[in-house]
Amino acid sequence: MAKNSVGRIDERGRLIVPASFREMLNLKSNSNVLLLLDDEKKTISVVPFAAMGEELHHLRLEMSDSPGTLSKILLLLAKEGADLIWSESSSRMRGQSATYEALLDFSSCKKSPAALEKLLLSQRLAKSVQIKKL
Incomplete structure (x- = not known):
C-alpha cells in the first residue's frame, strides 16, 4: 500500500525520513539506501538496499x-x-x-x-x- 508523508531537508542538506516510514522499511541509524534521481521529472527515490555487515x-x-x-x-x-x-x-x-x-x-x-x-x-x-x- 502506498503512503505519503512530508519529509524535510535540514540545514546540512540531509533528508529527514519520517519515523513511520523508517519503521515500515526497517531503516535504522546508518542504514544504507540508494538514492535515484530522475532529473527530467525532478524526483528522488529512496530505496533501502543493504544490510548491516555487507562490504x-x-x-x-x-x-x-x-x-x-x-x-x-x-x-x-x-x-x-x-x-x-x-x-x-x-x-x-x-x-x-x-x-x-x-x-x-x-x-x-x-x-x-x-x-x-x-x-x-x-x-x-x-x-x-x-x-x-x-
Whole structure:
C-alpha cells in the first residue's frame, strides 16, 4: 500500500525520513539506501538496499564499447562472488569507449578489491578500474 508523508531537508542538506516510514522499511541509524534521481521529472527515490555487515564498494571502470565486453565483465564479477546491487553503463564514444559503474557487496567475494582490479585489467576487460569501499 502506498503512503505519503512530508519529509524535510535540514540545514546540512540531509533528508529527514519520517519515523513511520523508517519503521515500515526497517531503516535504522546508518542504514544504507540508494538514492535515484530522475532529473527530467525532478524526483528522488529512496530505496533501502543493504544490510548491516555487507562490504559495499563502488566500482567504476572504462571499457571498450564493443559487443560482449560488459557481459564478460559481469560474468567475471559473478564468478568471483561479487554481489551486484546496482549498476549503470553508458557509451562515451560510440563503438570506442564506455563507462560502467556499480555498487557491489564484497562479503562473499573470493578476491580482494585490489585483486579484482588487477584481474579486470590483466584480462583486458577494462582500460581503467577503480574500486572504493563505501
